[in-house]
Amino acid sequence: MAGARAKTHNFAAGPSPLPTPVLEEAAKGLLNYGNTGMGICELSHRGKEFKPIVEGAEANLRKLLNVPESHAILFTQAGGTGQFSGVVLNVLAYLRSKRASTSYEEYRPPVLDYVVTGAWSSKAHAEAQRLSIPAVPGGKPFAEPRIAATTKPSKYTTLPKKEDYDISSDADMVYYCENETINGIEFPLDPNSPFAFPFDSVPKDALIVADHSSSFLSRPIVHLERHAIIYAGAQKNLGPSGVTVLIVRKDLLVDTTEACKLGGCPVVPIMMEYKVLADNSSLYNTPPTFAIYVSALVLTYLLKEKGGIEGLEKTNREKADMLYSTLDEAQSKGVLTCVVKDKQARSWMNVTFEIVGQEKEKEFLAGAEKLGLYQLKGHRSVGGVRASLYNAVEIDSVRILCDYIRTLYQ
Amino acid sequence: MAGARAKTHNFAAGPSPLPTPVLEEAAKGLLNYGNTGMGICELSHRGKEFKPIVEGAEANLRKLLNVPESHAILFTQAGGTGQFSGVVLNVLAYLRSKRASTSYEEYRPPVLDYVVTGAWSSKAHAEAQRLSIPAVPGGKPFAEPRIAATTKPSKYTTLPKKEDYDISSDADMVYYCENETINGIEFPLDPNSPFAFPFDSVPKDALIVADHSSSFLSRPIVHLERHAIIYAGAQKNLGPSGVTVLIVRKDLLVDTTEACKLGGCPVVPIMMEYKVLADNSSLYNTPPTFAIYVSALVLTYLLKEKGGIEGLEKTNREKADMLYSTLDEAQSKGVLTCVVKDKQARSWMNVTFEIVGQEKEKEFLAGAEKLGLYQLKGHRSVGGVRASLYNAVEIDSVRILCDYIRTLYQ
Structure with missing residues (x-):
C-alpha cells in the first residue's frame, strides 16, 4: 500500500499529507493497538493505554517547540474557527478577573487589536466584533475590537511594514495570524525584516495571541514565550483534522464563571474554558482519541526522523x-x-x-x-x-x- | 489482524467497539482512499472525494432513523458536553428571535425544564445555569433553568414515574437524557410504561431537547418528530470520538447574531450556531474528516448488514x-x-x-x-x-x- 502512496505528490492546503510511516503504524493501531486486540478508537480515553499517548504528545510538543513551563499545552476540538471565539472569551474573562475589584459600572471594555493580513485574521476579527455585542441593547459592549494594521488594500498579498502598524497604546490584546493560507503570506523569521511582526511595539502588558494553524511545527515560533495564547488546528503539520492545540500562559487559566458573575464579560461555554481543559489534562470530556493518537505518532516521528x-x-x-x-x-x-x-x-x-x-x-x-x-x-x-x-x-x-x-x- | 481482534470482547462504555469490517476498510482508506493514492485524512474536505462521504452519511442516517424533512442533520465537534452549551445557546437565540417585537425590558427569560436522571443530565442542567448568569450584575438572567423531575434521591438508580414530573406550564424547553451511562438508566420504548418519558405532559409549544449520545442508533427514537433538537456524540454506536450528530428542527436554524442584538440572549460562538453549520452543509470549517468517514462506513454497515x-x-x-x-x-x-x-x-x-x-x-x-x-x-x-x-x-x-x-x- 505504501507503494501506491509513493506515486502521488500531495500539495493539499489542509487537510494535508501525513508521513507514510505514521499512517502505516496508525492503520495497525486502528485494528489492534499495542496488542490489546482492540483498536485505538475502541479504548477508553481514561484507560491505561490512552493516557500515556496524550501525555507523551504534550511532552514531545513541549520539547519540539521548547515551550516553557510558564505555558500549558492543551488539546481541544473545533479547529481554528472554534478558537476565533475561544481566545476572545477566555481573554475577556481573564481581563475581567484581573480587575475583579473594579465595579461593573467602572469596568472599561478591553481593547482588542487585530492585525488583519488575510481571510483568517479577518474572520477572527469579525468574530471578536460579534462577541462584543452588548447583552443589553444600547449598553456597554463586552470589548472594543480594533484593526491595528490591515493589508486589505493589497487584497492581502503582502504584510504590513513596521510603520504601517497603529497598535493602540491601551491595547489589552494584540492578535495576528502567522501564516495566511489563501494567498500565502507569512511573517518572516528574521526580526530585522521590514515585515517582521513588531513585538517591540506591543504594550508590555498586552496579551499577544496568535493563530499558528498553518505554520505550526514547520519552524520555531518567534518569541513563543511572549505570547499569551498560541493555537493551531492539527490538520496541516501535526495530524488529522479534529484536534486543536493550545499553548496558553498559565495565568490565563481562570474560572470564567466567576469572572462572568462580576459583569462585563460574556459567558464561556464549558468546553471552551481553558481552565477546565487544563484542570482535566485535556480530558474533561471524551477527546478525539484517534486524531490525538496520530498526532502523537507524528510528533515522535518529527523528533526522531526529521531532526x-x-x-x-x-x-x-x-x-x-x-x-x-x-x-x-x-x-x-x-x-x-x-x-x-x-x-x-x-x-x-x-x-x-x-x-x-x-x-x-x-x-x-x-x-x-x-x-x-x-x-x-x-x-x-x-x-x-x-x-x-x-x-x-x-x-x-x-x-x-x-x-x-x-x-x-x- | 482481524483474527487477533476476534479474541477480545470489548464492553467499553465509550469510546466503544466498532465493527471489524468497518475498521478493516478504514485502515485501507487511511493509507489509500478510493485508489487516489492518498489517505482519507490527506484529502480536502471540499474535494470530490469527501463531499459524497458526508452527504451519504446524512442520507443514510435519515433513512436509518426515518428523520423527517422538517429536521436537518448536522455534524459538528466537541461532543455531548459541547452541546450542553450548544442547545441552550441556540434555543435562547431561537426564542428571542421568535419574540423579536418584544422589547428587551419586556422580554421574559425563557423557562428551561430539565429532567435530571443521572450525571449527564445533571451536568447539562448545571451548564444551563452557568449560561443564564446575567450579563449585568443584578440584571435579568438569560434564562430560568428549572428541574422538572429528578431521581437524585435514588442516587440516579431509577427513572421518575409519570406522577413525579412537575413540568412548568410555561416551559419553553424540556430537556432529557435518553440513556444515562453511569448507572445504566434508559427511558423505555413502551409508551405505557410508568417510566416512559411523558411527552403528553409537555406544553404543546415547548421545545423538546434530548441527549441521545449513548443510545443513538441502538433502536428507534420515540417521537423523534416531536423533538426540536436531538444530539449524540458518535463514540458509542456511530463511530470514533470527535464527531457529534445533531438532528435539529429547521425553524431553529436562526441567525443568532441578530437575536443577540435584540438583547436578552447570550452570544453564540460562531462554530456553535446551528444555522452556520446548516448553511454550510456541516463544512463551515474543516470537519473531523476521519471520524465522519468511519461513521459513514458504520452507517452503511448498519443498513446493509444489520437490518x-x-x-x-x-x-x-x-x-x-x-x-x-x-x-x-x-x-x-x-x-x-x-x-x-x-x-x-x-x-x-x-x-x-x-x-x-x-x-x-x-x-x-x-x-x-x-x-x-x-x-x-x-x-x-x-x-x-x-x-x-x-x-x-x-x-x-x-x-x-x-x-x-x-x-x-x-
Whole structure:
C-alpha cells in the first residue's frame, strides 16, 4: 500500500499529507493497538493505554517547540474557527478577573487589536466584533475590537511594514495570524525584516495571541514565550483534522464563571474554558482519541526522523527556496506570476501563483495530475494555483513540481 | 489482524467497539482512499472525494432513523458536553428571535425544564445555569433553568414515574437524557410504561431537547418528530470520538447574531450556531474528516448488514434480555446485585451490577480479562461492574459474559 502512496505528490492546503510511516503504524493501531486486540478508537480515553499517548504528545510538543513551563499545552476540538471565539472569551474573562475589584459600572471594555493580513485574521476579527455585542441593547459592549494594521488594500498579498502598524497604546490584546493560507503570506523569521511582526511595539502588558494553524511545527515560533495564547488546528503539520492545540500562559487559566458573575464579560461555554481543559489534562470530556493518537505518532516521528524543529526549519526553507526560485525564473519568462511580490512576506507553507494565458491554468492542473501532482488548485475564493509544502511533503515532490513548472517555457 | 481482534470482547462504555469490517476498510482508506493514492485524512474536505462521504452519511442516517424533512442533520465537534452549551445557546437565540417585537425590558427569560436522571443530565442542567448568569450584575438572567423531575434521591438508580414530573406550564424547553451511562438508566420504548418519558405532559409549544449520545442508533427514537433538537456524540454506536450528530428542527436554524442584538440572549460562538453549520452543509470549517468517514462506513454497515434500525432493535433487545436475566438469576443466588431494580428503567446499553463480597469484584474483573472480556470496570464515580452492549458488541460476546457470570455460583 505504501507503494501506491509513493506515486502521488500531495500539495493539499489542509487537510494535508501525513508521513507514510505514521499512517502505516496508525492503520495497525486502528485494528489492534499495542496488542490489546482492540483498536485505538475502541479504548477508553481514561484507560491505561490512552493516557500515556496524550501525555507523551504534550511532552514531545513541549520539547519540539521548547515551550516553557510558564505555558500549558492543551488539546481541544473545533479547529481554528472554534478558537476565533475561544481566545476572545477566555481573554475577556481573564481581563475581567484581573480587575475583579473594579465595579461593573467602572469596568472599561478591553481593547482588542487585530492585525488583519488575510481571510483568517479577518474572520477572527469579525468574530471578536460579534462577541462584543452588548447583552443589553444600547449598553456597554463586552470589548472594543480594533484593526491595528490591515493589508486589505493589497487584497492581502503582502504584510504590513513596521510603520504601517497603529497598535493602540491601551491595547489589552494584540492578535495576528502567522501564516495566511489563501494567498500565502507569512511573517518572516528574521526580526530585522521590514515585515517582521513588531513585538517591540506591543504594550508590555498586552496579551499577544496568535493563530499558528498553518505554520505550526514547520519552524520555531518567534518569541513563543511572549505570547499569551498560541493555537493551531492539527490538520496541516501535526495530524488529522479534529484536534486543536493550545499553548496558553498559565495565568490565563481562570474560572470564567466567576469572572462572568462580576459583569462585563460574556459567558464561556464549558468546553471552551481553558481552565477546565487544563484542570482535566485535556480530558474533561471524551477527546478525539484517534486524531490525538496520530498526532502523537507524528510528533515522535518529527523528533526522531526529521531532526526536530531545527531539521524541519532547514528542510522547509530548502523546499520553499527551491520552489520560489523556480517560480521567479518562470515569472521572468512570462509564463506565470507570483501572487506575493514581496519576497520576505512569502509563505513557506503555501506558495501561490497564476498561470498566464486563458485556459492555461486548467491545462497546467490537468498536466500536473498526470504526473501525480495533486491538490494544486488555489482556494475557491481566489483561484490560481497553490502548492502547499507542509512537513509531510517530501523535497522530491517539490523537485518534480519544479521540473514540471520549467516545462512551461523550456 | 482481524483474527487477533476476534479474541477480545470489548464492553467499553465509550469510546466503544466498532465493527471489524468497518475498521478493516478504514485502515485501507487511511493509507489509500478510493485508489487516489492518498489517505482519507490527506484529502480536502471540499474535494470530490469527501463531499459524497458526508452527504451519504446524512442520507443514510435519515433513512436509518426515518428523520423527517422538517429536521436537518448536522455534524459538528466537541461532543455531548459541547452541546450542553450548544442547545441552550441556540434555543435562547431561537426564542428571542421568535419574540423579536418584544422589547428587551419586556422580554421574559425563557423557562428551561430539565429532567435530571443521572450525571449527564445533571451536568447539562448545571451548564444551563452557568449560561443564564446575567450579563449585568443584578440584571435579568438569560434564562430560568428549572428541574422538572429528578431521581437524585435514588442516587440516579431509577427513572421518575409519570406522577413525579412537575413540568412548568410555561416551559419553553424540556430537556432529557435518553440513556444515562453511569448507572445504566434508559427511558423505555413502551409508551405505557410508568417510566416512559411523558411527552403528553409537555406544553404543546415547548421545545423538546434530548441527549441521545449513548443510545443513538441502538433502536428507534420515540417521537423523534416531536423533538426540536436531538444530539449524540458518535463514540458509542456511530463511530470514533470527535464527531457529534445533531438532528435539529429547521425553524431553529436562526441567525443568532441578530437575536443577540435584540438583547436578552447570550452570544453564540460562531462554530456553535446551528444555522452556520446548516448553511454550510456541516463544512463551515474543516470537519473531523476521519471520524465522519468511519461513521459513514458504520452507517452503511448498519443498513446493509444489520437490518437497519429494526434489526438493531431486535439484536440489542436480545442482548440486554440475555444479560439481565442472567444477572437476575445470579442476584437470586446472592452473588451479585443489579444496580437498577426497576426493570423498565434499565438501560439496554449499559448494564451495571455489583459483585457481593470484599475483593470479589477485583477477582471478577481479573478473571474476565483472562477470558478476553475487557473494559468491564464501572465508572470511576460509582465503581462496580458495567457491561456496555453497544451495537458492535456481538451476541456471542454477551453469551460468553453470561457463562462467566454463572461461574460465580455454579
